[in-house]
Amino acid sequence: MSSIQDELTKFQTLHNQFKILQGYAQVDTYGFTTSPTPDILFTAITHGNEVIGLQSINLFLEKVIKSNISAPFTFAVMLNNIKAYEKNVRFIDKDLNRSFHVSQKPTGIINVEITKTYEYARAREIEIVIRKLKPKLIIDLHQTSAPTTSPFFVAPEDGRLISMAHALNPDWPIICFDARGFSRDGHTLSEFARNEKIPVLVIEISQNGFDQSLARLMCEKLFYINFEKLTTLQPKPQTVYYKIxxxxxxxxxxxxxxxxxxxxxxxxxxxxxxxxxxxxxxxxxxxxxxxxxxxxxxxxxxxxxxxxxxxxxxxxx
Incomplete structure (x- = not known):
């Protein structure tokens, strides 16, 4: 049975085994890359109580190690809100996934109190790492608060991203948002990435909580991504998606x-x-x-x- 501390300790142990790799660099307290410009950046626990993302990443890292530290693509990993994860809460002060900027300089009136929050500062740190790495794709692992009948994707409304999501799993619904944004509460990591012209897919895996079988399913999905094929897909007309x-x-x-x-x-x-x-x-x-x-x-x-x-x-x- 997984626990919050078990999975974090496991991540740290696995992380240490990647330090021998040429191209390895630590990019954050709980983040590292296997290449200066990785193909894929995997992010998890943007919300601290969405624990299956870390569980899935740990299984992925274990599988890479068992295959002699050889993955079919270069990758980076980052855990976004460790403080909230350790307390098993969604956030400390403010929703991290409503705290990102969509330009180098924020526009409009910024609430001074918000700028004092942990998540506001943490979002700036994550933005710096993403701008430095310039990954070719971000896959952001999440869970829902309310029950969900199936895993599903969330992405900007873009034909290539819709086709990529469909290729990863045609049975999972694809939920898209347009240029007006995702929420009135603030900008998400997806919106920040889109503004940086980095493709991003969010996978909402399940309702909050550890789940070994679902985590293994996600591990398999991630490990066997055919990155070259995925990123050269052309939009496929008549693909079904749902727009907010x-x-x-x-x-x-x-x-x-x-x-x-x-x-x-x-x-x-x-x-x-x-x-x-x-x-x-x-x-x-x-x-x-x-x-x-x-x-x-x-x-x-x-x-x-x-x-x-x-x-x-x-x-x-």
């Missing part, structure tokens, strides 16, 4: 979702998804799939209680 088009916006602070809502749950336009304290209904603004329904602390600190993604077909470019 609507938000379940909080009109008042006392609104709550109905209990038991899940990721990828089909919802209908006008379907009741929650209520305020005085009984006002919160209705779905469109037909589609419900993504990231929020409860508890996440709901309290967010502008929205969930997202609606609508069915799309990839068009000829």
């Amino acid at each position: 088009t609507k938000q379940l916006t909080k009109q008042t602070q006392d609104v709550e979702l109905l209990p038991g809502l899940e990721n990828l749950q089909p919802v209908s336009d006008g379907e009741i998804l929650g209520y305020t304290a005085n009984g006002t209904e919160l209705k779905s603004p469109a037909n589609g799939l419900l993504i990231f329904p929020k409860y508890g602390k996440s709901a309290e600190t967010s502008h929205e209680l969930g997202l609606i993604a609508t069915h799309q077909l990839l068009k000829n470019e």
Whole structure:
């Protein structure tokens, strides 16, 4: 049975075995690369309680070592929010995955209090590493807070990325966001990478928690990536994906979702998804799939209680 400390200790032990490699460099306290410009950067625990990302990376590193430290691509690894991971919480002060900049200089009015948070400072450190490494692809491993009926991808709306996700697993839904961004709460690592012109795929593996069988599945997916083939794919017209088009916006602070809502749950336009304290209904603004329904602390600190993604077909470019 995995534990928070076990997996972190395992990562440190595995990390030490890569220090003999030509091209190795430590890029962060919990990050290293096997090449000055790696093919893939794997990131995990951007949210501290999304533990399966580290579990999957450890299994991947073990598999690379067993194959005589030979992977079919060069790679780097970075663990993004160790402080939150050690406490098994989503974040310390502020959601790290809403703390990134999409330009060298942030635009608009910056809340001074936010700049004092641990996650704000940590996001700047991660940005520096990514700009230095310039990986050809980032794969960011996550888990959901609410249950999910399947793993799924999240990516900017881009034909090549949609085709790459489909090639990695055609059975996992692909959720995309456009240039308007992902959330009113702030910019994600994906948005930062897109601004740096680095392709990025997020994989939402499962609901929070360790899961050896799912971690092994992810390890196999990662290890057997055909990087050259993956990155030369041409967009495939008619590929199905889902685009985030609507938000379940909080009109008042006392609104709550109905209990038991899940990721990828089909919802209908006008379907009741929650209520305020005085009984006002919160209705779905469109037909589609419900993504990231929020409860508890996440709901309290967010502008929205969930997202609606609508069915799309990839068009000829």
